[in-house]
Amino acid sequence: MIIGYQRASDGVLAMPCFVEREEDVDKLIWDVYCVYNLSNYLKDFPGKKIGIIAKPCDVKSIVVLLQENQLRRENVYIIGVECAGVIDEKRLRLGAKDIQESATFGAKCKSCKSSTPSICDRLFEDKEKKGKISEDKDEYESVRKLEAKSALERLKFWEEEFSRCIRCYACRQVCPMCYCPKCVADQTMPAWFSKGANLKGNLSWNLIRAIHLGGRCIDCGECERACPVGIPLGELNKKIEKDIKELFKYEAGANVEQKPLLASFDKDDPGDWIK
């Protein structure tokens, strides 16, 4: 089976496509609307050999899954595509009525470092050689803005955001790294935090998830895109990503040979806080 993109019912956006028969191959498309990180579906087919169409950012999550032994390299056939950027679907939904008119590229694309996947079995090159749309922006610009605020201001900011959380768990379901068979949110013995959509429970859920993704999140932006109430989850994940880069000089999904950061111990790890 090959997982790729097909045209959605509105005739403009894309949606995932599962090709199992030769005649379905014609359904596959590739353009700026192919936003999704399809590696999320790899966990649905354990032990089977799956082909997947992956952008450079998607390949990073496949790398993390390989690092964490969730996939065998021989079971995933990576069809890499050279990518010049994909649209920001969330801004599209909130802004434009006429989609084509204001297709804009996402923040993650604007700070993308590479348009070629780090590993793949087959590469589809960008014939038009459009090149990156990356503006070489500081990828942590908005994180720094939040860091500059006082702790109380930041608490107010996040409390306001998370008061809207409806606990749909779309952020978890769309994330390739969230593959726990029984998520902490679903456990009942004991129940770790409130199941209802109240502020206390929402804070617990979102913060715990961000911590669980520390050193593993590759900033595909899917969680923020999927969130129906517009919570800027990316800021939280990027802040942890920034801290990890500064503390451990580690970047998730960059090198498949590396061991997962928080699952391995190095004697040179900072330890001056141990008294």
Place this chain on the structure above:
Amino acid sequence: MIQKIVTKEELYKLLDSFLQDFEAIGPKELANRGIFYEIIKNAQDLYLGDDFTTEPVKKLFLSPSEWLFKCQYKDSKNSLEEIVLTKTKRIIIGVRPCEARGLELLDKVYNSEYKDESYVNNRNRTVIIGLSCANPDRNCFCTSMGGSNVESRGTDAILFATEGSPERSRGDKDGKFILEIITDKGKEILGSIGRELSEEEKKHWQQDKEKRKDLVKTKIKVPEDLDKIFEDPYWEQVSKSCLSCGICTYLCPTCHCFDLVDEERKRLRCYDGCAFVDFTLQASGENPRPTKKERYRQRVFHKFDYFKKKFGENLCVGCGRCIRYCPVKIDISEIVDKASI
């Protein structure tokens, strides 16, 4: 039905005067986040434009997280303390016709046999002022589900933007609205403003209203008896990309499943959905709906078959939220339309 024409200024002035005695709730725009129903402190904060709220008005009647009673232990005795239902009267303005219809469908579950106290109380203390859709998008299909963007069913009064052509009506700044007052409750609140339409204007308006229904471009046909294709591999096909999250359920004006949990000795009722993996998981470990196929099929059948068999109407109002917000763009209207028998 009383038909009037009112200016935005008149309407806002009237609403501001109510803020003393009523709780006023309406759509408010949150930059880069969406449009949400919020308590309005000032009528100017209202958003009565084209875009739709993310969450349907159902959330204000059936709370996503609500405690039902508390168990106290005092003087070596257990006793139960019930919730005290608020009696504050409130006005909700800007409710789309599809959402108002959704409430009528929810009434069949929560306001019939075994009335849900909290829901019924919310229904009784609320005046609903609808807002007709001047610019439905490609995800809307309300006219195929027994309703439309100009329908007043479920509202106490309904506003129609008139400025400019229907496609670009935004009812903003100097706008005018046609106001249809449907119930006595609506008359009590809005009866004092505006000028009644003349007979000529009423005729014109009737024609205009009919034409506005054509703005809803997507039309589907729901199969008569879906039950015949329950076992069809079609369901496995269409549910493959489903993420089993709760967006379609929670944003749907008619979905109403819930869970009862105990937290801190309080009985909490919170939203739940059949899309979740462990919705039907039993303590023994058995799960009658273990894969996406069964769960997605359950969603479609509950809305377009089971509810219809029980109550005579589909449990879908065609608002399009599930399609608009689905992270992988699964289109239930297309799936149902293409389900052939």
Place this chain on the structure above:
Amino acid sequence: MENIYLPYLAEIIDIKQETPDVKTFRLKFNDGEIEHSFDYKPGQFVEFSIFGEGEAPFCISNSPTRKSGIECSVKRMGKITQALHELDTGDTVGIRGPYGNGFPIEDLKNKNLLFVAGGIGLAPLRSLINYCLDNRGDFKSITIVNGARTSKDLVYKNEYQAWEKAKDTKLYLTVDCQEENWTCMVGVVPKILEQLKPTCKDSVVIVCGPPIMIKFTVPVLLKIGFCPEAIITTLEMKMKCGLGKCGRCNIGNLYVCKDGPVFTYTQLEALRYEF
């Protein structure tokens, strides 16, 4: 308007250990009036609240003709049943109900009755068996086939003598494998039924047990000659509200809590296999 989710308070007045993981709780309502007026049909269930832990549905296992409080037999399986097993006599619980349709007593009158139970499945049947024995004249012959994995798993052992002694009543006990000092039958319930070949003429069979037992028992009953209308079972689904609102227990357009949990096989055949 009453709060439909509010339970009656009840006290545990007796706990009996039936098997290593099954306890029978006898309850008395705190409010004398409720104690007096609470009435139910065999086969109905209650929503049992353990405050602070949650609520779960259990069938009432004593007959309404022998009201000395209501009895529920509970197998320790998950969070709520675990908490319930740790309670003591004198502890307070909550009861909501009775809910469900109960057994169709009228359809059983003047018929030969065959009761087939597996493990804890005997709980709802005990209510009906004792009801029939207390109204003995209304029913013809009664045959009870009760099976369990081992002799330790047989419930209501204190009832067996009374059942064997009753007029025109036969009791067959069986365990899956031969045990020391076991003098009754050996074999799984479907096999035992094949051996016994009970009469299907003018008969109704009421069967209750784990899903796998029902799956293999029903074909045997059909082969013996029972028509689907004469096979009655009570289903176990995850139920929460008991009122047909929370949407959890539906099979097709029927709610197990309102239209069930007692169904005839004819009804089940018409429903799709989602239980």
